Amino acid sequence: MYIKRIVIKNYRNLKDIDLSFGAGLTCIVGENNSGKSNFLHAIRLALDMNLPYYVRQLTEDDFAKEVDFSVPQQIVVGVQFTDFFSGADDDKVKEHALAQEWGLDGETAQVCYRFRPKGSVRRNIASGEREPKNLTIEDYDSELVAGPIVCEDGGTKDLSEVCWDDDFSTAVKFNRLSTYRVAFLQPIRDVEDDLRRQARSPLYKLIKVSDMSDEKKKELIKKIDDVNKEISSEAEIQQIAQDIDDSFSAAVGSIFKMNTKIGMMSPTFRDITRSLKILLSGQGLEEANISRNGLGLNNILYMSMLLEYYKKQGEQEDTAGELLLIEEPEAHLHPQLQRVLLGRLENKECQIITTSHSTHITSRVDLNEVIVFTRNTEYEISAKRLSDNNWSSDNDKDDLERYIDATKSVLLFAKKVILVEGMAEVFLIPFLVKKIKEIDLEEHGISIVPIHGVHFSSYLKLFGNEAIKKKCAVITDGDLRPSDSFNSEEGDFPRVDSLRDFENDFVRIFHCGTTFEIETASPSNLKMFASSANELGAPRVAKDLMESYKKKSELSAKEKLEMSKKVLNTAKRFGKARYAQISSRYSQYAEELPTYLDNAIDWLIDEAD
Numbered sequence: 001m002y003i004k005r006i007v008i009k010n011y012r013n014l015k016d017i018d019l020s021f022g023a024g025l026t027c028i029v030g031e032n033n034s035g036k037s038n039f040l041h042a043i044r045l046a047l048d049m050n051l052p053y054y055v056r057q058l059t060e061d062d063f064a065k066e067v068d069f070s071v072p073q074q075i076v077v078g079v080q081f082t083d084f085f086s087g088a089d090d091d092k093v094k095e096h097a098l099a100q101e102w103g104l105d106g107e108t109a110q111v112c113y114r115f116r117p118k119g120s121v122r123r124n125i126a127s128g129e130r131e132p133k134n135l136t137i138e139d140y141d142s143e144l145v146a147g148p149i150v151c152e153d154g155g156t157k158d159l160s161e162v163c164w165d166d167d168f169s170t171a172v173k174f175n176r177l178s179t180y181r182v183a184f185l186q187p188i189r190d191v192e193d194d195l196r197r198q199a200r201s202p203l204y205k206l207i208k209v210s211d212m213s214d215e216k217k218k219e220l221i222k223k224i225d226d227v228n229k230e231i232s233s234e235a236e237i238q239q240i241a242q243d244i245d246d247s248f249s250a251a252v253g254s255i256f257k258m259n260t261k262i263g264m265m266s267p268t269f270r271d272i273t274r275s276l277k278i279l280l281s282g283q284g285l286e287e288a289n290i291s292r293n294g295l296g297l298n299n300i301l302y303m304s305m306l307l308e309y310y311k312k313q314g315e316q317e318d319t320a321g322e323l324l325l326i327e328e329p330e331a332h333l334h335p336q337l338q339r340v341l342l343g344r345l346e347n348k349e350c351q352i353i354t355t356s357h358s359t360h361i362t363s364r365v366d367l368n369e370v371i372v373f374t375r376n377t378e379y380e381i382s383a384k385r386l387s388d389n390n391w392s393s394d395n396d397k398d399d400l401e402r403y404i405d406a407t408k409s410v411l412l413f414a415k416k417v418i419l420v421e422g423m424a425e426v427f428l429i430p431f432l433v434k435k436i437k438e439i440d441l442e443e444h445g446i447s448i449v450p451i452h453g454v455h456f457s458s459y460l461k462l463f464g465n466e467a468i469k470k471k472c473a474v475i476t477d478g479d480l481r482p483s484d485s486f487n488s489e490e491g492d493f494p495r496v497d498s499l500r501d502f503e504n505d506f507v508r509i510f511h512c513g514t515t516f517e518i519e520t521a522s523p524s525n526l527k528m529f530a531s532s533a534n535e536l537g538a539p540r541v542a543k544d545l546m547e548s549y550k551k552k553s554e555l556s557a558k559e560k561l562e563m564s565k566k567v568l569n570t571a572k573r574f575g576k577a578r579y580a581q582i583s584s585r586y587s588q589y590a591e592e593l594p595t596y597l598d599n600a601i602d603w604l605i606d607e608a609d
Helices: 037-047 093-102 119-126 174-179 191-196 202-208 214-232 235-252 269-275 296-314 335-346 396-402 409-410 423-437 496-502 514-518 525-536 539-550 557-574 576-585 595-605
Strands: 001-013 014-020 024-028 073-083 109-117 140-150 169-170 179-183 279-281 287-289 321-327 353-354 370-373 379-387 416-421 446-450 471-477 507-511
Touching: 001 353, 014 037, 014 379, 037 073, 037 109, 037 179, 037 321, 037 353, 093 109, 093 140, 093 174, 093 416, 109 119, 119 576, 140 174, 174 179, 179 296, 214 235, 279 496, 296 321, 296 335, 396 525, 409 446, 416 423, 416 595, 423 446, 423 514, 423 576, 423 595, 471 496, 471 595, 496 507, 507 595, 525 539, 525 557, 525 576, 557 576
Parallel strands: 024 353, 024 370, 179 321, 321 353, 416 446, 416 471, 471 507
Antiparallel strands: 001 014, 001 073, 073 109, 109 140, 140 169, 279 287, 370 379
């Protein structure tokens, strides 16, 4: 079985989260402090047997901001499962049993972690012996419940509607989770330490679930025992033992004297597994300890063993389900290995939920597997599964997946986004904004994403009240004519007004009447463009632009247009991106920001909007 839905209420910065999941890999992305780690920990509260009981006893700080727990409140982490086995011939007995205990219907089972007023407190409030106010954190307790939510009228409620005084049909002991296996990999992993500690070592876990017979285990024990006896019988070893014995006897006297012998204790199979080490060969190593390996490859080695353990464990009948939670699997890995690792995670049968800050991972992962967490305000977090978007057609989704490469997938992590046509805008806009408006876009969490074309509609469907709740400003020319199109001065290209249908609370379109180069080439900015033209090897253009700059207040409309076209033609000659890149070096000479750019920046940084 696998998790198909998670509902969280009032837990830290996750005040109201309701998400759906698929059977395989789910990748959670978002800016820092957007609740990704809290989300994984919430899942562990409900499902992870390895989590100590005291951790489930929450504190005041675990309640969402502005939730007043002095009156009855609750923290809820509800998990729904599906695709569990339900037949007489099933070999997954434990899975079938949990599905029956936690079942809502033939297709869904649910378990729920709650932190709410204790039973005695609830009874006193219900009887009128206590007012539902002035509660302290000591009045609260954690519980694990399952099955349907029982209402007084005999009906049931959805997880999203459960109230603090509602009851579930079944109380669950936390140790009942032992058959549902949960593993959690934190972002900074000490692989060597985990391999040394048997309780955490995936090597020991792999050996434990192997199909090695008892006869084979006894055979291995005998071999080690025989070697131990042979070592102990060596004359040099016996002489050292005699020397120790004599010294000990002299120290304690005959009354406390004990015989001393050097040897190894009779081994158990657990002793053997504890002594086994992973030795690596290749890449310049010959049966070397993993401490000789790099952190990145050790991380992949660790996860590979854990995935193999899950595979073997899942084949055993005492397993009711498996969940692997990974924070930042890309730690210490270069981009190519990140993609290789993602492919391995996607091809595993167990359910995996991972968080990531890597654009190399998000550029490859299927959109159906991506959930975006967004910090809308300091205390308000929203989460959206991209597959839940109302795509007008499968082609729209397919187009977006092809466009989301490692560069453009940064829009999934940014706090706010500016979509532009190409690299010319990427190179120059940040410097113009910083010089003219004294605003650092990066400090405001604003990322400029070039789409290398005019197909903005493919991206705009990502943002909105029912999609990702982050501001997205489109900065474009007056028509949707690609700057690199053949014979681009001719043709029937759509007008920018065609994008207006995509505007909502989180999407705005800002356009100029001509092109980016012409709009930025105002008389006040000609010194900047003259300097870049001179560096690129166009001295006559540089001279003309500089002379026009010196008499900028006297230029006629015709002369202004001629100079702006000269800037555009120079950009085409050397390449628009290259010209903008060089111009950014001389942004200290810029004096004016085009109105449409100014309006876009004002809208993005206006938190009240």
